[in-house]
Amino acid sequence: MIIQTKNLWKTYGSGDTQVNALRGVDLTVNKGDFLALVGPSGCGKSTLLHMLGAMDTPSRGEIMLEGRELGKLGEGQLTDVRLERLGFIFQTFNLVPTLNALENVMLPMKFAGISRREAKQKALCLLDMVGLKERTRHLPAQMSGGQRQRVAIARALANDPALILADEPTGNLDSENSEKIMELLQNLNRKGRTIVMVTHNPELAERVNRVVYMKDGQLAELQRNTKDIQSA
Amino acid sequence: MIELAIKNIWGRKTRSVLTIMGVIVAMQLYIILSTIMGSYEKDVQKQISNMAGRVIVQLKTESGASFLPGSNVIKESDAKEVMGLQGVDNERSTPVLIQAIVPSKVPNAPPTVMAAGIEKGKEEAYFGNVEVDGESKISKSSDVILGAGAKEFYKAKLGDSITVRDDKFTVVGILPEINSQIDASVVMNLATAQEIFVRPSLVSSVMLTATQVDKVVELAKKVTELNPKLTASTSESMKKSADEMLEGQRRFFAMINNTVVAVAAFIVMIVMVMAVFERRKEIGTLKAIGASRAKILGIIVTESLTLSLIGGVMALPISVLLIRLVFGGWLFDTSQWGQTIAVAVGLGIFAGLWPAWSAQRVNPLESLRYE
Known part of the structure; x- marks a missing residue:
């Protein structure tokens, strides 16, 4: 088990304006899972992703990441968790515009105190893996959306995270690039990476091995796809 | 980062x-x-240290002694009277007439170039015992000794001719860098300076050197007792007013x-x-x-x-x-x-x-x- 939530609640506001974004969510993500969080807007899937990503704290309940309860960690420890154990892929890529592809991928490694030489070597390997060997010196503005998202995936892998969290990773891409990114994520999963992805796209949800439907801050249904597991 | x-x-x-x-x-x-x-x-500190053992006599004004002499004048006869006081080393004392030739671009700063009229043979009383390139005394009324800054201004060398107020002068000596006042000086005969700047029988100040260094304060006191219209500043009192x-x-x-x-x-x-x-x-x-x-x-x-x-x-x-x-x-x-x-x-x-x-x-x- 990589991450587990127990009776997870997130409440915003108080009194009459109180809103329960999450209402007692119990979810377990095992090593090697490729899980899709699906549901209508406002159902709480992004809030759940923030909780899993140690970016927000629960109002009630527990989140256990590799046996550590995130709710009990201080801000500095949560930062370390995000740096060393989690990798983020954003819908709008969120690359640093003034850094080239190589430097963007090196950034989390530099934050982790890895030497420049080692970080550069690893960043080059990761960019090669995502098919951007020829684009290492390009700035984000000089790359297509698909290329930028591949740089973001390489950056998410920089510190060998236990869990990759992807928030609508194909939401800003055309169908051709969406397909490439999805293939890349599937390949990573086949190599043993654990991925949790938020998506609106039912076609993408069909290509993962677990789908979690959310409604009104609760898990409505858990579906296990066998097609992808078999093809792997 | x-x-x-x-x-x-x-x-x-x-x-x-x-x-x-x-x-x-x-x-x-x-x-x-x-x-x-x-x-x-x-x-300023350099000028004050050059004044050690000296007394500067000027006209007393409401604002006190000006640190850089030249803004007021006193009668040459009053200056002569002061020079006759007991305890004055006459050889190393002189009346001085300071007149601006090129005013400074900085407000309240000494002129960029100025004439310093000194009694004949007493030039060293003004600029001190320094190594002069050329002559250290002015023998003719058409001779001048240039301070380092004045030399730069006129771009002159020994033997060159310079013009001050339409009068031609020959450069017979060039001083090393001493302080801004002396560097800016065109040292000439007192009588010549009085003539070309139309200041007959007038001087700006008197630079007195005491026969005994420890009698400087006493000498300053004697000056003011002799002529209450005058003020006498020692290097200490100058330092005080300069500090203020x-x-x-x-x-x-x-x-x-x-x-x-x-x-x-x-x-x-x-x-x-x-x-x-x-x-x-x-x-x-x-x-x-x-x-x-x-x-x-x-x-x-x-x-x-x-x-x-x-x-x-x-x-x-x-x-x-x-x-x-x-x-x-x-x-x-x-x-x-x-x-x-x-x-x-x-x-x-x-x-x-x-x-x-x-x-x-x-x-x-x-x-x-x-x-």
């Missing part, structure tokens, strides 16, 4: 260039004011300098606050991927420090050129440069603190919120 800071500065060229220009303008003003004040202070004058100037310059530095800090701070505001999503992303609060603080402060330091360093040669253009001299002080760099560093850190503080408080959720 320096790499990311420099990339941010380079990636936002227009903003960075304008900020650096703002810092340059403020810092070069700081350097110019500090250099002028510093060199003025040094020169310098203290006022120091306060004035410090006020302007502090304002200039505050303006520069304000410019950098505004730019950094705007930069942090524009980059909330980028900062949120950095936090989301694991940048600690200290790292974010470091990135913003380094960026602010780099902008300020580039501006401060670039202001150094620019200020030297501006001083040369405006005041006509190569005036620079390396210790002043060190101080300027220190001020630029302090300014950069100070200006970056508030923006950095607000940046490190950005929630990592900002990375997703504006999507």
